[in-house]
Amino acid sequence: PPKDKDIYLIRFLRTLLDFRDSPRLSDEAEARIVGHIKNWPRNALSTRAHWPPKFTENHDLMYLTIGLFAEEYRDGDVEGQIREIKKFIAHRMERGFVEWNSKCYQYHFSNPLIILVDHAPDESLRKAAQDLLNIMLAERALLGVNGYLGGPSLRCRTASANHSLTERKVAYLTDARYDGFLPTVYLAFGTGEPRFDFSTARVPGLEPAGVHIASGNEPRLKQDEGMFFACSTFHPHPAVRALSEEGKTRESRYYQGQRFLGWPGDSHWAEQKWLPGAIYYYNTPHVSLGSVHSDGWNHQSRYNSVLFAADPSQALRLEKIVPGTPSHKRRYEARGRVVQHRNWLLGQGTLFQDGGIKAEKVGSWNIYRVGKGLCAEMDLGDSYHVLQVADLDQYADEEAFVAALAVPQR
Numbered sequence: 001p002p003k004d005k006d007i008y009l010i011r012f013l014r015t016l017l018d019f020r021d022s023p024r025l026s027d028e029a030e031a032r033i034v035g036h037i038k039n040w041p042r043n044a045l046s047t048r049a050h051w052p053p054k055f056t057e058n059h060d061l062m063y064l065t066i067g068l069f070a071e072e073y074r075d076g077d078v079e080g081q082i083r084e085i086k087k088f089i090a091h092r093m094e095r096g097f098v099e100w101n102s103k104c105y106q107y108h109f110s111n112p113l114i115i116l117v118d119h120a121p122d123e124s125l126r127k128a129a130q131d132l133l134n135i136m137l138a139e140r141a142l143l144g145v146n147g148y149l150g151g152p153s154l155r156c157r158t159a160s161a162n163h164s165l166t167e168r169k170v171a172y173l174t175d176a177r178y179d180g181f182l183p184t185v186y187l188a189f190g191t192g193e194p195r196f197d198f199s200t201a202r203v204p205g206l207e208p209a210g211v212h213i214a215s216g217n218e219p220r221l222k223q224d225e226g227m228f229f230a231c232s233t234f235h236p237h238p239a240v241r242a243l244s245e246e247g248k249t250r251e252s253r254y255y256q257g258q259r260f261l262g263w264p265g266d267s268h269w270a271e272q273k274w275l276p277g278a279i280y281y282y283n284t285p286h287v288s289l290g291s292v293h294s295d296g297w298n299h300q301s302r303y304n305s306v307l308f309a310a311d312p313s314q315a316l317r318l319e320k321i322v323p324g325t326p327s328h329k330r331r332y333e334a335r336g337r338v339v340q341h342r343n344w345l346l347g348q349g350t351l352f353q354d355g356g357i358k359a360e361k362v363g364s365w366n367i368y369r370v371g372k373g374l375c376a377e378m379d380l381g382d383s384y385h386v387l388q389v390a391d392l393d394q395y396a397d398e399e400a401f402v403a404a405l406a407v408p409q410r
Helices: 005-019 027-038 057-073 078-095 106-119 123-143 182-189 238-246 267-272 398-404
Strands: 253-260 276-283 287-292 294-296 304-308 315-321 334-341 344-348 350-354 360-362 365-370 373-381 384-391
Touching: 005 027, 005 057, 005 106, 027 057, 057 078, 057 106, 078 123, 106 123, 106 182, 123 182, 123 238, 123 253, 123 276, 182 238, 276 334, 287 334, 287 344, 287 373, 287 384, 304 334, 304 365, 315 344, 315 384, 365 398, 373 398
Parallel strands: none
Antiparallel strands: 253 276, 276 287, 287 304, 294 334, 304 315, 315 334, 315 350, 334 344, 344 384, 360 365, 365 373, 373 384
């Protein structure tokens, strides 16, 4: 059996629930899927909500969701399963997501959630699932620019299970178009794009995921993104749609919040596990600056980035790379050391220029411009950098932006 069999079976469960009353699903196929569902194990992962997550956030919800329909087919304790899933959802309402902003795992989480929206055998559970899905989409509408998400994220995959950066090459860290949740955002709001175009990828060597979709050694972008949402009756709440539309015209938006930074069973950060960290975003219709305030390691994180709406494949990010530390699937080699105040960011580390973005030197500043998005960067010495973002809707021209810059004083 596959390593992460829930990722496979959640797709068969969706097929079963959508077509069990339809001639499109043969009796033989239905019986085979039902057999797998009924044989789903009863254990602590499939029958109980856990905080912190017992395995990972997306797997915990998949196990509980499959467990719900397993109990239904087995004539088991459906009510108990409903209570536990509602508790799981309540944890997210109270404490936020764990795999927040993850372009690799948000859609794995949304798949079972959408099943609950459409097929949960309890009206209150369906409503709770709808509310949580609306919150997921509201976060993207608020934190993203035209559907694309910059800034920080937990569980930003870069390496395979063997810690290789090339064995299963991915671009979650460097390219905002390379995002498993983006097709769902496109279907919900009409922003972003429906599918990643591998033929124009800025990162060389990218390939679609293969048949090992659920293997820990297959972190590559999946190609069935958005299908669960496309097959659903769900529509985002009007307030969430309005939030998405507002981002296209409002001069700027500033967000300050908290997200949990811990990870199950990781001794590397045991002393700080499950403490909330502060995240900040400053967005205009043309540029986004976002970061998680930190002075150390966060699990598999991207700590910050500057995103440009005109070309989301180009970006800037500032990370401290630990000398002599080999690459690891949990990004032990990278550290975040940044603070942000509105459209200013101060940090220490290496400034990465992703997607071929280039600067023009103007005095002490390096000026990056993509479309109407602007970012000024200055090297302060000792690998410290200061960045300021703006866009050309706020200034008459690029020269006016440069003239308004002030050299930071120590």
